[in-house]
Amino acid sequence: xxxxxxxxxxxxxxxxxxxxxxxxxxxxxxxxxxxxxxxxxxxxxxxxxxxxxxxxxxxxxxxxxxxxxxxxxxxxxxxxxxxxxxxxxxxxxxxxxxxxxxxxxxxxxxxxxxxxxxxxxxxxxxxxxxxxxxxxxxxxxxxxxxxxxxxxxxxxxxxxxxxxxxxxxxxxxxxxxxxxxxxxxxxxxxxxxxxxxxxxxxxxxxxxxxxxxxxxxxxxxxxxxxxxxxxxxxxxxxxxxxxxxxxxxxxxxxxxxxxxxxxxxxxxxxxxxxxxxxxxxxxxxxxxxxxxxxxxxxxxxxxxxxxxxxxxxxxxxxxxxxxxxxxxxxxxxxxxxxxxxxxxxxxxxxxxxxxxxxxxxxxxxxxxxxxx
Amino acid sequence: xxxxxxxxxxxxxxxxxxxxxxxxxxxxxxxxxxxxxxxxxxxxxxxxxxxxxxxxxxxxxxxxxxxxxxxxxxxxxxxxxxxxxxxxxxxxxxxxxxxxxxxxxxxxxxxxxxxxxxxxxxxxxxxxxxxxxxxxxxxxxxxxxxxxxxxxxxxxxxxxxxx
Numbered sequence: 001x002x003x004x005x006x007x008x009x010x011x012x013x014x015x016x017x018x019x020x021x022x023x024x025x026x027x028x029x030x031x032x033x034x035x036x037x038x039x040x041x042x043x044x045x046x047x048x049x050x051x052x053x054x055x056x057x058x059x060x061x062x063x064x065x066x067x068x069x070x071x072x073x074x075x076x077x078x079x080x081x082x083x084x085x086x087x088x089x090x091x092x093x094x095x096x097x098x099x100x101x102x103x104x105x106x107x108x109x110x111x112x113x114x115x116x117x118x119x120x121x122x123x124x125x126x127x128x129x130x131x132x133x134x135x136x137x138x139x140x141x142x143x144x145x146x147x148x149x150x151x152x153x154x155x156x157x158x159x160x161x162x163x164x165x166x167x168x169x170x171x172x173x174x175x176x177x178x179x180x181x182x183x184x185x186x187x188x189x190x191x192x193x194x195x196x197x198x199x200x201x202x203x204x205x206x207x208x209x210x211x212x213x214x215x216x217x218x219x220x221x222x223x224x225x226x227x228x229x230x231x232x233x234x235x236x237x238x239x240x241x242x243x244x245x246x247x248x249x250x251x252x253x254x255x256x257x258x259x260x261x262x263x264x265x266x267x268x269x270x271x272x273x274x275x276x277x278x279x280x281x282x283x284x285x286x287x288x289x290x291x292x293x294x295x296x297x298x299x300x301x302x303x304x305x306x307x308x309x310x311x312x313x314x315x316x317x318x319x320x321x322x323x324x325x326x327x328x329x330x331x332x333x334x335x336x337x338x339x340x341x342x343x344x345x346x347x348x349x350x351x352x353x354x355x356x357x358x359x360x361x362x363x364x365x366x367x368x369x370x371x372x
Numbered sequence: 373x374x375x376x377x378x379x380x381x382x383x384x385x386x387x388x389x390x391x392x393x394x395x396x397x398x399x400x401x402x403x404x405x406x407x408x409x410x411x412x413x414x415x416x417x418x419x420x421x422x423x424x425x426x427x428x429x430x431x432x433x434x435x436x437x438x439x440x441x442x443x444x445x446x447x448x449x450x451x452x453x454x455x456x457x458x459x460x461x462x463x464x465x466x467x468x469x470x471x472x473x474x475x476x477x478x479x480x481x482x483x484x485x486x487x488x489x490x491x492x493x494x495x496x497x498x499x500x501x502x503x504x505x506x507x508x509x510x511x512x513x514x515x516x517x518x519x520x521x522x523x524x525x526x527x528x529x530x531x532x533x534x535x
Contacts, residue, residue: 038430039429039430039431039534039535040430040462040534040535044462046428046434046460046461046462046463046534047460047461048403048405048436048457048458048460049403049457050401050403050436050438050455050456050457051401051455051456051457052399052401052440052453052454052455052456053452053453053454053456054399054448054449054452054453054454054520055448055449055452056444056446056447056448056449057446057449058449060452061399064399064400064401064440065401066401066402066403066438067401067402067403068403069403069404069405069425069436071405071425071426071427071428071434072426072427072428073427073428073429073430073462073534074427074428074429076429076430109430232427233427235429
């Protein structure tokens with residue numbers, strides 16, 4: 001049984017009271033999805049007193065109670081970061097806002113803000129993700145959303161997430177992927193979390209800094225002020241050992257040429273006689289679905305569909321859903337028009353500029369063509 | 373008159389058999405808590421020492437020592453001194469750590485209602501009755517066999533680990 005389950009079991013024993021046998025512990029032993037079990041809450045008091053009975057000359061005497069001893073539980077500073085992506089995140093070369101997902105758990109025994117940092121210039125990979133930024137999951141929608149209504153951008157020291165004992169937070173690292181990378185190239189980025197008390201006491205959150213503490217380092221009176229009346233010390237815990245390997249987790253991106261898939265379907269044919277046969281003059285309705293893999297992303301995506309000589313584009317039949325900002329679903333395109341979406345008459349091709357798309361994005365392009 | 377004096381004599385004799393003045397035996401009980409701290413000796417060997425316990429951390433080991441002294445002028449009867457100590461909240465008893473010279477030690481798993489030798493303690497887990505382990509103990513009891521003469525003292529102790 002882990003320490004947390006024993007703690008819960010002890011409370012259950014006292015609650016049961018009158019029963020002779022202790023009931024099953026099974027219901028109290030919850031499985032933890034995160035890292036090591038945490039101990040008794042910081043500020044807790046451990047009290048003990050003994051009682052004695054005795055007799056003199058055959059007569060029982062009044063029971064005697066000893067003095068009471070009392071101890072206070074100090075706060076342990078500990079946290080663990082775990083990469084949540086099951087495999088390297090598939091991205092296209094040149095993508096922006098590509099997200100890695102991490103879980104940060106407070107494995108200490110008191111409430112603590114966690115100071116986060118990114119480590120990108122890591123050795124042993126094929127490229128360095130750039131422009132890395134941290135976001136805190138805050139809008140209730142799974143995955144990273146950047147912008148209005150999206151997740152909160154993180155600034156160290158300004159909005160360090162406050163985690164209660166044994167609580168967790170989802171943190172994203174969004175990066176840009178350099179251009180010109182070959183499929184299969186791997187780029188790594190690490191997220192690091194350090195209890196803010198350590199930063200406040202030492203001025204550093206970098207394990208490479210000489211001032212970074214070792215397990216057992218004690219900061220008197222620095223414990224969670226909300227408990228113990230400021231009497232509680234903060235003690236650096238065991239995840240700071242061995243160069244703080246558990247305070248950081250590695251995430252990886254992999255260049256994936258298959259991050260975007262295109263599917264084209266002829267959804268209907270109507271012939272001049274009211275049927276659906278392919279005859280000269282029949283109108284064919286085409287639908288192209290552009291899908292970005294959930295773990296992928298696309299950068300500066302342009303879709304071109306060259307029509308064969310037997311098909312002629314039906315003017316003003318182009319639709320794009322959803323239509324990216326700045327594009328118009330008309331036949332004009334640059335340089336004659338104002339955008340990059342339209343019909344390229346010189347090359348007999350439908351052109352749609354979709355720009356940057358995030359993982360899971362889907363766009364449906366449709367147009368009509370006449371059989372010549 | 374003769375019968376009244378005789379009756380009075382009998383009443384006095386009867387009283388002296390069953391009634392004892394309070395504070396004739398004064399036993400004091402004191403508890404101390406000490407942290408069992410591991411340290412590395414100059415020669416590199418790892419040893420333990422006891423230091424006062426005021427601030428503790430989950431996982432720390434603590435020794436409780438309970439001392440009893442007969443401060444009175446009459447001896448305490450043999451086999452009547454019984455010291456009972458609940459396992460403190462937020463800790464669990466460390467197996468085989470209870471000590472007391474001249475004592476028989478028993479444990480409770482039901483909050484101090486009943487006490488049994490360690491080998492006889494059972495708990496129910498998942499509907500099955502199984503032998504109890506040290507983590508199940510709620511209370512420890514020492515029964516001191518010898519008499520305790522005036523001015524004599526002895527002690528019992530036990531270790532716990534913080535949850």
